[in-house]
Amino acid sequence: MTFRQARWDEPPIWELNPPAENSEAPTVPGVPEILRRRAPVRWPELTELEVVRHYTRLSQMNFGIDTSAYPLGSCTMKYNPKVSEALARRRTAAELHPDQPVETVQGALEILWRLERALQKITGFPEVSLQPAAGAHGEFAALLMIRAYFRDRGELDRRTEILLPDTAHGTNPASAMMAGFQTKEIASKDGCVDLEHLRAEVSDRTAGFMLTNPNTAGLFESQIVEIAETVHGAGGLLYYDGANLNAILGVTNPGRMGFDVAHLNLHKTFATPHGGGGPGAGVLAAGDRLREYLPVPRVVKRGRKFALDFYRPKSIGKIKSGFGNFGLDLRAFVYILSHGEEGLKAVSRRAVLNSNYLGQKLGAFLPRPFRPLVKHEFLLSGAPLKAHGVRTLDLAKRLLDEGVHAPTIYFPSLVEEALMFEFPETESRRELDQFAAAFQRAVTDTPAHLHAAPTSLSVGRVDEVLAARQLLLSWKDLRERPGNLETLPTVGSPP
């Protein structure tokens, strides 16, 4: 396949019609003199067509699932169904204010209630809250719940440590830090938690152990029962990072595995779109120890009516405005409604099959660090390429020239020059075979070509070091620090 991305040389929007200097700010009734804006907001005046064309062109310089396979490991880039988009745009879904009387939002509350019930069944937990804005936000909230739990038990002064594997997503230690815990890493053995190390590290200082299962090496932690016993035996709680849930729908779940609390990412497993980095939608699911601490309000059903219950004395309170990302919750509801039980099981079966199928194919070119049976994702090591002066980064950039997105790279750090691939269930065998062929062309290409990649996108290899050095972060910077502009040719000048 020959791939060429659109290259529009589209200037920043202010260059389309630079605003006039020295214009007067408009006056508005009610604005006291001391707070009145002196100069108008500096932004261009444009026609609707100019704005539409500008952002349409920019959109054409962007990979999305609808244009390209997107095998980012741990990101679960599956197809975002169009029916969900259509339904989320209904006036009966969008034109709802969170402060409307409950009598006028019975449908929204029913969606939330029914989605919570479905997620209870999927996670194996008795109670679910849809309030977190994203997965990491759910992690933070769950850790606050763990704090509140140990505070109520008078153990918070002592239980100050959160343990996590060295393969954990970066959000886990960052969330633990934000919630006021210290973190301690548990070593991996053959890509999974080293149970002996965990046993040596748990103590009466342990508040919890954060684990994703299957983990970020794509491996199922088969010793999960022993892990749960170890953590609970020390009086700690077990936290489930649900980023990788797509592998185990209907096969197992965090409740059954012995976890006490979990977060899920609706924008991964339940196919809500990632939006170029967000919005996401998080889920908190809690077992008996922690359910009373979930954020308020809780959606409840009283007779045939739905209501919001704020009477939860142990609740941690609010973690964001509104009741969660309802627009995304609705899409996840539609996704579950569409699949049903058998469909959800088929999702995981096919996702795991895709991953093993492609893992075997790509394993012919680069070593696979751990056991071959994986779940939703698999790892390769780009280390052998170093002998040719080629890095994993070069291979990733070369893959972009094939019209496919690169995998996650340099994570987890325990694998040298790691490449992490996840092809969710919505990718066909034909797509996988085409990707394998593209990968073969890329990995066997000459070092010179690999270093030169990408060459078919709207820009060539981007200088990230320069970006961090000159720190031009806005139009204001571009205006006020013209010395740096020498490195930035304006539009139209020859490259």
Added chain:
Amino acid sequence: MPRWIPGGPSDEAAMLAEIGLKSADELFRDIPKKVRLGRLGIGAGLEEIDVVRTTDKILDRNRPYSKFSSFLGGRITTPFSPAALDAILSRSEFYTSYTPYQPEASQGMLQTLFEFQSLWVELSGMDAANASLYDGATASGEALLLCHRVHEGHRFLIPASLPWEEKSVLANYAAGLPIRIEEVPYDDRTGRLDLNWIRSAVAAGDVFGALVDLPNGFGHLDEGLPEVKGLLGGAPLVATADPLALSVLEPPGAWGADIVVGEGQGFGMAPSFGGPLLGLFACRQELLRFSPGRIVGATKDREGRRAFTLTLQTREQHIRRSRATSNICTNQSLLALGFVVYASLVGPKGLAEIQGRLAEKARTLASALSTIDGLAAPRFDAPYLSAFTIALRQGSPGAFLDKLRRRKVLGGHSLADPRPGQTAPEARILASVSEATDEKDIRRYATAARAATAALKGAP
């Protein structure tokens, strides 16, 4: 079941054979029997037509605010959305993409986020903005954490008038720190922050930062805000500001704010029952390296062409882990796109004109309500733009608003904290106008409010 999963039994069998497995069950043989499940108890999947029917049937039990004379507002508003905005937000190259980790493949979103950052810098008067946070309330929480990172102390000051939800979110963001959040009292007549109280609090020592809001939790503008920074003895000042109001108000950076946060949903994006929203965050240059979230910077590609990329990533969780400045991974990129598209469609003059029209309508509403016995509207003697507080002399906000609803008026929302153990000083309602508000809506509000207060006379 939908056609979202490819292949079928024969496809599956062929793939399994190729990897040397006899059945799909073998794919899960590493999962111990002890943790395996039977049935989940979720119903069968539906065809698209039935999914749409079922979902619409549920959604039809909602009554959108557009079916009422709605005066709902506050931090989350009910803006008109130009059709061109949704046309851009529906570009699936944008909405089906991920965080732009590979900048060469994602220049469209990166340039958009650079433009978004630039716009919030212009509105806020700050040096640098990030590429968005979850919502205005969590942006305030992140701002509190940033203050603590850069300034010594254990006390953080917030207005007593702050909406209860934001107070609760702030308390949660502060829960992991050994600090105390203290509420600055307000003047009962004007709602203005008690500057003398702030002065003595700072004199007592240990204050590492303060937060103010514009408009405040009562919907009003506090003319004392420009004096606050001078009272803090060098501690950073956070301002939560409404972006539409900033089209006509001096940027908080001009009166000393070090961090400016806000809620950006009101730029043309439907409230969607409170999510997704858009957290705005900007700060002074010297705070940047301690600040949360994704940041996009300008650079060049190998051939010297202008290009954009995520930068300052060494602050972030995927690199710095437990020493990161925040756990932010997902943010609200698509809404950041909506924010900058809306502002560009409307234009800077248009933003100020919208704010001007809202200010006039709010005045009309206040004057229509001011003659009603049993109401104080506005409750506070202070300037306002789109919203103001109403106090009820009799009855609860719930009873009052319920009577209004029966006359097809959504009269605003109660300012009371609904959680157990919370008491409100007085029955207060925040009423807000929107672009859809017309004179008929205002008359209807006045008529309904007059009837409601009469009916509630003598109520506790």
